Amino acid sequence: MRPPKETKIEGAEQLLEHFSQRLMQSYEETYSLFRILRLLACAPDPMQQIRLVCSNVQQVLPFGWVAAVFRADAHVVPALRGRVVLTGEVANESSFEQALHRACDSLRGNEWTKVLVAGQHELATMTGSEVVCDPITFDDNVVGLLVAGSKQTENGEIASPEMQFLDAVAEFIGTFHENAARFFEQRAMSIGTIEALTAAIDAKxxxxxxxxxxxxxxxxxxxxxxxxxxxxxxxxxxxxxxxxxxxxxxxxxxxxxxxxxxxxxxxxxxxxxxxxxxxxxxxxxxxxxxxxxxxxxxxxxxxxxxxxxxxxxxxxxxxxxxxxxxxxxxxxxxxxxxxxxxxxxxxxxxxxxxxxxxxxxxxxxxxxxxxxxxxxxxxxxxxxxxxxxxxxx
Ligand SMILES: [Fe+2]
Missing domain, CATH: 1.10.3210.10 (Hypothetical protein af1432)
Structure with a gap:
């Protein structure tokens, strides 16, 4: 028996509603990426900028927390070296930060898992949720890690558009880090030159x-x-x-x-x-x-x-x-x-x-x-x- 006409229309309306919601979400995500890109184009106060980026990610994606962690080695600009930015809530913040450092330090080149699950990775186990994880790279070295978890939806599973969004943000942070490294290098050179000049004036x-x-x-x-x-x-x-x-x-x-x-x-x-x-x-x-x-x-x-x-x-x-x-x-x-x-x-x-x-x-x-x-x-x-x-x- 054919379904009544009204049911068909209701089905089409639901589909339309779904598409329009998805379109709206895509628009918000694209706009947020644009906003994050602009944030990272300002003169660098790197910690402040990364903090703003993480809170922007949290505004557009339904994660309970978003974090960026940077290694403590010489590839990382001094202002970010060994630092953690965390927005949102996690239980026992200091052990969580230590786990973030361990996750970041253990990352090697292409060997990383995009979605970490409870029971297999400590970040996911500690937060009792799936965690999406993206390396931040500079000159082919992993300098940090962008992670997000505790998704605030019924099943808590991370969807593909969210992963793509975080991929893009990790790329932006990598480019930002590269620009910041060049900026600090040039500034140190300029300051070194001026320091030498003023020391010469003082010494007259x-x-x-x-x-x-x-x-x-x-x-x-x-x-x-x-x-x-x-x-x-x-x-x-x-x-x-x-x-x-x-x-x-x-x-x-x-x-x-x-x-x-x-x-x-x-x-x-x-x-x-x-x-x-x-x-x-x-x-x-x-x-x-x-x-x-x-x-x-x-x-x-x-x-x-x-x-x-x-x-x-x-x-x-x-x-x-x-x-x-x-x-x-x-x-x-x-x-x-x-x-x-x-x-x-x-x-x-x-x-x-x-x-x-x-x-x-x-x-x-x-x-x-x-x-x-x-x-x-x-x-x-x-x-x-x-x-x-x-x-x-
Ligand atoms: Fe003076």
Whole structure:
């Protein structure tokens, strides 16, 4: 007997509904892949970006957790080396992270299983679910692993479109890792060159030798004490290294003059922030140091230079470097005066809170361990002494 017409129509409607749902899901997945690709194209803060990628995967696929784990070897960029990113919930997170490391370390080339099942692999056993697993590769080496599991559906089985989606994301992360590796390599080269340049400028005058390195280290300490995160504090350290690079454009007779400078000479010295800014403006990888280079001689009360900026209009990076710079200048000997005693330096910084310095940055400065600064100063003095002995031999 023929089925009634209405049943046929109902069947067709269900099919249509199924297709439209699948189409919608495909659209969401494609759009999410596009969003993930864009996320990974930004300037790298690798941990933050991988975290966003994992949470994006979790938004579009019904997994209870998504994780990326990276090996602790030299193929992996330092910011990701030995790190784990986990979004979602798993029981006993720390043993799970150890299991992730073991799974990642045991992965060899093409020998890996795409879907791990409970009873056969510890990740699946620990979570009591099927786990999909994709290697992240760089230069033909496995550098990490992207895994997802605890699928929140009735049977919990992983379907083919989900595997394809995770394949694509692991590919993206591999490409991102490659770009990040090149980025950090180039940045290290640029910083190395600039470090050598600033050390040469500092060394022109025996009284400023090692100044930029000390200002950089102090600036990072202040930034961390202020509550700035490690990645940004590291950028501030770099800005500290290059803050006086513009002195290369100041005549040596002025830079190394023993005794006080006259007005004309002081006007020449005051040009160094703008000269430094012009030099570094073209260096893409050091763009983040420009605010510190240009504004580290501004004063909180607006009486500084070159732009007489007031208060929080002065970039925070520059407010931090300004204190580190002044502290180091007062703490080291100059041709026209000996180093000031520590108590006097600290009292002077405190006295200038609100006039020369941002009071909130002064508070952060007061929390740092100056023992690190003293140790750096001693190391620099010992290195300089031994190089003088070698030169004299
Ligand atoms: Fe300066």
């Amino acid at each position: 005058d025996p009284y400023t030798r090692g100044h930029s390195e000390r200002v950089a280290a102090l600036s990072k300490q202040i930034a961390l004490a202020y509550g700035i995160d490690e990645a940004e504090a590291e950028r501030i350290r770099t800005a500290g290294i290059v803050h006086d690079v513009g002195k290369i454009g100041v005549p040596e007779r002025v830079l190394c003059k023993p005794g006080k400078l006259d007005d004309e000479e002081f006007a020449l010295i005051k040009m160094h922030p703008e000269i430094g800014h012009r030099i570094l403006k073209g260096v893409l990888l050091l763009e983040h140091t420009l605010p510190g280079v240009l504004h580290h001689h501004e004063r909180f009360d607006g009486r500084g230079y070159p732009h007489r900026l007031v208060g929080e209009r002065i970039p925070l990076q520059a407010r931090i470097i300004g204190i580190a710079d002044t502290f180091d200048a007062m703490s080291s000997s100059r041709s026209y005066r000996p180093a000031m005693p520590r108590e006097k330096v600290l009292a002077e910084i405190e006295r200038c809170a609100g006039s020369q310095f941002d009071p909130s940055v002064v508070e952060a400065f007061k929390r740092i361990d100056l023992g690190e600064y003293d140790r750096l100063m001693s190391r620099q003095a010992a290195a300089s002494e031994s190089s003088q002995v070698r030169a004299a031999a």
